[in-house]
Amino acid sequence: MATSVNRSCLTYLLHLAQDNLDFRLPEIKALLALRGKSFHPSGDFQEKTPFWCLDGLAEEDVRGVMARSVCAKSAFELWGHGQTHSELRTSLLNYPSENMSPFMHKDSTYRINVYTFNKTLEFPDRIKRIDAMDYLPFEGTVSLKSPQHIFCLLEDYGTDPNDIPEHPNYIYFGRWIADGQRELIRSHSVKNRHFIGNTSMDAGLSFIMANHAKVNENDLVFDPFVGTGSLLVACSHFRAYVCGTDIDYNTIHGRGRSSRKNQKWRGPDENIRANLRQYGTEEMYIDVMISDASKPVWREAPLFDAIITDPPYGIRESTRRTGSHKDVTKHADGIYLESHVPVSQAYHLSDIFTDLLNFSAHHLVVGGRLVYWLPVYRPEYSEETVPLHPCLRILSNCEQTLSSHTSRRLITMEKIRKPEELDGLAQFADGRFSPYQGHNAFREKYFSGLNKRCIKEDNKAVVNGQ
Ligand SMILES: C[S@@+](CC[C@H](N)C(=O)[O-])C[C@H]1O[C@@H](n2cnc3c(N)ncnc32)[C@H](O)[C@@H]1O
Structure with a gap:
């Protein structure tokens, strides 16, 4: 022409x-x-x-x-x-x-x-x-x-x-x-989704997260706090292979109490794979498994093109990890004593983010992106409280307001280099890499300022898939 x-x-x-x-x-x-x-x-x-x-x-x-x-x-x-x-x-x-x-x-x-x-x-x-x-x-x-x-x-x-x-x-x-x-927001609404939970991520935000993560066709994407797999649904729509882990047995196996109004227990095929099947992307499903994000089970290698996740903040789900306060008795051969019963202990938000950034630094390919939500207490928020890692650079930091005094920020980071031995000591050498302990009191701060009616209505809306 x-x-x-x-x-x-x-x-x-x-x-x-x-x-x-x-x-x-x-x-x-x-x-x-x-x-x-x-x-x-x-x-x-x-x-x-x-x-x-x-x-x-x-x-x-x-x-x-x-x-x-x-x-x-x-x-x-x-x-x-x-x-x-x-x-x-x-x-x-x-x-x-x-x-x-x-x-x-x-x-x-x-x-x-x-x-x-x-x-x-x-x-x-x-x-x-x-x-x-x-x-x-x-x-x-x-x-x-x-x-x-x-x-x-x-x-x-x-x-x-x-x-x-x-x-x-x-x-x-x-x-x-x-x-x-925009039509995806309606077609993938959690209201009509096969398998949902109390914290299923809104469809529009899930697609935005997949886009911020630059998820591409044939990428391998991982969600370490997978829940009901809303983020996997979005990434698989963009033709990425998806997998995830969660500490909760019922969530991974699609068992237990239903989060839907008028339904007591989850049905026989309410699980993440069925969610992908609902949207015609089952062939992109790798698998999900029960695993504690504080003790990753992956071999040491840059396995994932993107890590995209919504970690627990302790508002609608508990922030727990495996382990006990007492020293766990382990034999030299690595086998726990017969009397050992695994229990859980608190997983502080500052540790969740430190672990997530460390994990991403080790398991993302160079150029791969980590996209996650950071809950913040607005009166105390400053950019310095956003967790850093020497191998990851922050690309964007977007606020979604939750209430007058709380919000969550969608953080996107890109892996810029392979981890080096001394990175583990970065927090001692440079204060910017020290975890901000203020994140740990987010739950108390969240509840301190909200009146009970608001919380009840808010929870009701989520349970109804709104
Ligand atoms: C905010 S929810 C994720 C919701 C998910 N994006 C969805 O759409 O359903 C956080 C999830 O983290 C899980 N979780 C909590 N502690 C964990 C841990 N130590 N390791 C792995 N998963 C954990 C919870 O069981 C919960 O399903």
Whole structure:
């Protein structure tokens, strides 16, 4: 096509969902990185707005990102923009005609949509907007039902629902390229999932975690606190092989009390494998097994492309590990005395994170990512309290507020080098690597500020799979 010369330096417009604002930039950056591309915003970039303009991409890159993103709603090839309709018109008339003409010729069919953010336009006003664009040289035929090309006029009325301006703050016009994967939030909702538990991770956040982890086709992904496997469900959807461990026998075997309303016990096939089967990804299931994350059973090797997990915080599940306060009596041959009964002891949050980072440093491939949730007591939070490891660098740290005084932060780290012998001593050499003991009192702090009714309602919602 004669126009292909220019098509590599186009600007693309992303329309993003206005929820989970913190999670959007790391998601888009990770998805671009999966394609070997960087994030180049065009002009004055404002992260919290619903519209981002990106440069330096090809249409296949944008399609690739949209095939994965749950934060982005739609993407467009940007043809024109401006603060007023008159500026938009000037901008559109300046857009190279060779970029437009392949989509406007007389044998083509098309449709123009009007989208307004933070304002509802009546139908006649939408039609007026479309009619006013008659300066564009469309030669094809309008087809509302199945057009070959879809165009969109997008008007941005700001983000304050209590202060909606009469005229839009900004206007864009472009050719629609693709929609994102918001539908996954509904299709994979835990409400309709076969096997759920009290702490099953929300579907949207699970997909966001898989994207932050840059999970790719044929990767091997591990969740050391697998629970009901929500994170494995998301990663297997992106065609990664998945496995996990959990200390809880009932969770791994899908036994015990059901977390569903009106159901006392779990049914015969309520387990993680059945969850993957429900979504057609059973062939990506490696296995899950009972294991204590504080005593990993894996051979010493970089086995995993990504480790993605939601460790226990002690709110809806206990934070326990195997072992006893007394020294366990072991014979020289490694066999426990007959009288030994394994018991559990508290697994402090600071130890959970230290173990998780150490484990990741040893078992991730170089370039592999660890994505996990860190619960924080907001009044005491500072970046210094986020656990560090000399082999892992922090890529993003996104907050999800839980209450006025607590939140959890989604931390994404990348393994930058192999562990060395002296790394074990890093915390003594450099205070930044010492575990922050304040994490250990998270449970007490969480309950201290919440009134009991809130907790009850919150728990009820989770049990009902909301
Ligand atoms: C927050 S839940 C994970 C929920 C999971 N993401 C899901 O979607 O169902 C934490 C899990 O860690 C498990 N766990 C607690 N202590 C553990 C330990 N020491 N080793 C391994 N798993 C542990 C709990 O049994 C629980 O299933």
